[in-house]
Amino acid sequence: MEFREMTWKAYYYISQIGNFVLQLLWHILHLIVSIYYFVVGIAHVLESNLISSGLWKKYKAFNGGKVRYLAIVVESEEAYQTSRIIKLLLWLEAIGVKYICLYDAEGVMKKSKDAILEELDNVTIFEEAVEKDKLVSQNCMTLEFASLADGKESVIKAANLLFEKYMKLADLDGDQEEKVFTEAKMANALKAIGCSGPEPDLLLVYGSARCHLGFPAWRIRYTEIVHMGSLAYMRYGSLVKAIYKFTMVRQNYGK
Amino acid sequence: MEKMSGRTSQLFRGSVTFLRKCLFNVISIGPIPDHIAFIMDGNRRYAKKQNSAEGAGHKAGYSSLMSMLGYCYELGVKYVTVYAFSIDNFKRRPEEVQYLMDLMLEKIDELLEHEGIINQYGIRVYFIGNLKLLNEPVRVAAEKAMKATAKNNKAVLLVCVAYTSRDEIVHAVKESCKNKRRELQTHLGSKVANGASEGVEEDKKMGLNKGLVIHDAQDDGLEGSEAVEKTDRMLYKGEGNSDDIATRTCKGLLEDAEVREKQRKLPSIKLVDVEKHMYMGVAPNPDILIRSSGETRLSNFLLWQTANCSLSSPAVLWPELGLRHLVWAVLNFQRSYQYFEKKRKKI
Numbered sequence: 001m002e003f004r005e006m007t008w009k010a011y012y013y014i015s016q017i018g019n020f021v022l023q024l025l026w027h028i029l030h031l032i033v034s035i036y037y038f039v040v041g042i043a044h045v046l047e048s049n050l051i052s053s054g055l056w057k058k059y060k061a062f063n064g065g066k067v068r069y070l071a072i073v074v075e076s077e078e079a080y081q082t083s084r085i086i087k088l089l090l091w092l093e094a095i096g097v098k099y100i101c102l103y104d105a106e107g108v109m110k111k112s113k114d115a116i117l118e119e120l121d122n123v124t125i126f127e128e129a130v131e132k133d134k135l136v137s138q139n140c141m142t143l144e145f146a147s148l149a150d151g152k153e154s155v156i157k158a159a160n161l162l163f164e165k166y167m168k169l170a171d172l173d174g175d176q177e178e179k180v181f182t183e184a185k186m187a188n189a190l191k192a193i194g195c196s197g198p199e200p201d202l203l204l205v206y207g208s209a210r211c212h213l214g215f216p217a218w219r220i221r222y223t224e225i226v227h228m229g230s231l232a233y234m235r236y237g238s239l240v241k242a243i244y245k246f247t248m249v250r251q252n253y254g255k
Numbered sequence: 256m257e258k259m260s261g262r263t264s265q266l267f268r269g270s271v272t273f274l275r276k277c278l279f280n281v282i283s284i285g286p287i288p289d290h291i292a293f294i295m296d297g298n299r300r301y302a303k304k305q306n307s308a309e310g311a312g313h314k315a316g317y318s319s320l321m322s323m324l325g326y327c328y329e330l331g332v333k334y335v336t337v338y339a340f341s342i343d344n345f346k347r348r349p350e351e352v353q354y355l356m357d358l359m360l361e362k363i364d365e366l367l368e369h370e371g372i373i374n375q376y377g378i379r380v381y382f383i384g385n386l387k388l389l390n391e392p393v394r395v396a397a398e399k400a401m402k403a404t405a406k407n408n409k410a411v412l413l414v415c416v417a418y419t420s421r422d423e424i425v426h427a428v429k430e431s432c433k434n435k436r437r438e439l440q441t442h443l444g445s446k447v448a449n450g451a452s453e454g455v456e457e458d459k460k461m462g463l464n465k466g467l468v469i470h471d472a473q474d475d476g477l478e479g480s481e482a483v484e485k486t487d488r489m490l491y492k493g494e495g496n497s498d499d500i501a502t503r504t505c506k507g508l509l510e511d512a513e514v515r516e517k518q519r520k521l522p523s524i525k526l527v528d529v530e531k532h533m534y535m536g537v538a539p540n541p542d543i544l545i546r547s548s549g550e551t552r553l554s555n556f557l558l559w560q561t562a563n564c565s566l567s568s569p570a571v572l573w574p575e576l577g578l579r580h581l582v583w584a585v586l587n588f589q590r591s592y593q594y595f596e597k598k599r600k601k602i
Binding site: 022023025026029030033105151152153155156158159160162163166167177180181182183186208209210211212213214217218220221222223224225226249 | 280281282284285419420421422424425426428429431432433435436523524525526529550551552553554555558559561562563564565566567586587589590591594595598601
């Protein structure tokens with residue numbers, strides 16, 4: 001009996017030690033990763049300063065207008081920093097980006113829309129531009145504000161529109177059914193509810209992880225998604241680099 | 256000499272496996288993702304790099320896939336999704352498309368025949384996408400594979416063929432509409448069966464002749480599409496909600512009471528209905544999405560499901576993707592785990 005107890009105790013202690021060693025190794029592994037990111041962070045700051053100073057020729061002359069539609073996804077908690085958002089928009093204006101969609105999951109930027117527009121001149125809102133058919137306006141920047149409600153919920157509203165059309169079909173002819181539910185009809189339905197923003201070419205994520213945080217799924221088929229880090233550490237040089245990299249990308253679109 | 260080298264290579268492989276198991280034991284101290292998705296990009300570029308035919312690139316891609324799956328299931332990941340073939344890929348040269356279809360057929364048969372990874376890990380296989388777009392032999396093989404592995408329940412492999420996110424969304428909407436319509440008709444049918452009172456008779460007229468009633472609305476000078484367009488414009492300008500508008504459009508023909516009756520009868524599609532009918536509804540949302548070859552876009556893959564998913568883009572081609580890239584992606588997932596948990600709780 002004693003022997004059995006002893007072996008059991010020994011086994012117990014060994015597994016406890018083993019567990020402890022594994023936990024220690026896990027923490028060490030993550031420490032190594034954190035050190036790596038710290039070093040990379042410093043390198044990025046240096047690089048960004050070099051780019052902003054204009055010494056790096058590669059980043060001096062590129063066409064910011066190649067980005068036809070830019071989306072900025074901001075972590076909702078950071079979206080309250082309206083002054084930073086305005087600074088970012090001014091930088092984008094300087095680079096030459098004309099059409100921008102500002103997205104955050106909770107719609108914080110939507111609510112501070114007026115505060116943001118006040119600080120910028122030569123700016124229109126997307127919905128107004130569409131109404132006046134002025135999307136090709138040269139001089140001003142067009143802004144769109146989006147939130148989670150423009151994603152899945154809009155698809156549901158569009159689905160209900162299509163449902164109404166479907167219910168109007170007098171007979172359930174397979175062909176007619178197919179005609180009601182196509183990607184084009186869905187796109188029209190989305191337009192009808194007012195969620196008809198174009199597909200962004202580039203999506204910059206300002207948050208702690210690289211994730212699109214629920215940006216309307218219908219619109220990001222071929223969008224390049226780049227992680228810019230936290231909004232609190234935004235840098236002009238990193239922005240330039242991200243846009244420059246985008247202008248160098250070549251897509252096959254599946255072919 | 257040969258025996259020696261055979262034994263040393265066995266020893267080498269054995270020790271590599273042992274080290275890998277140790278590494279996985281350490282990583283498992285932290286949270287392990289439930290579901291990992293892969294976009295297998297870069298086979299053709301790999302073949303070019305190696306100066307071989309395109310087919311060789313795809314074959315190398317397949318063996319890379321098998322080893323990745325092995326690592327994932329060994330680590331304890333329950334669901335793995337791979338983007339095998341997009342609807343956009345049908346635009347490629349017909350010879351290449353045919354080659355890929357043949358390769359898929361060959362590999363599906365292989366998967367089922369031998370005592371491979373499927374049996375080792377008890378994997379259930381799903382083929383996700385618009386299978387009607389595939390040619391007959393591939394579709395039949397896919398359905399056979401799904402049936403054969405239906406009883407496996409330890410892990411799940413979702414292979415996306417003839418898939419794009421937009422097609423998936425439209426399909427899910429179509430299925431929910433068809434479902435709702437069927438529900439409506441059986442519901443009204445049962446009401447009639449419960450003995451007719453005048454009110455119920457009217458219901459019947461409303462319900463089963465609904466098509467007719469609304470058809471009449473179309474005859475009322477407004478063409479079907481015009482009526483919808485008018486509705487659309489009013490909705491766009493924000494004048495009232497959809498129920499309201501449907502009412503106003505039909506008003507010319509129906510009495511107010513009947514209209515209100517109709518309004519109550521038309522149930523709406525909800526988010527749960529659509530999500531239930533998604534092809535990917537058989538698995539939870541992915542925790543990590545890895546796209547090889549360093550491209551940063553999703554290319555119409557899982558756009559709906561990746562709202563809170565950590566996206567990883569290692570800059571190596573798919574056949575060159577290795578254990579270290581997977582480990583890196585999982586470590587990053589563990590770093591942002593608390594952040595994503597908070598996000599998921601909010602939704």
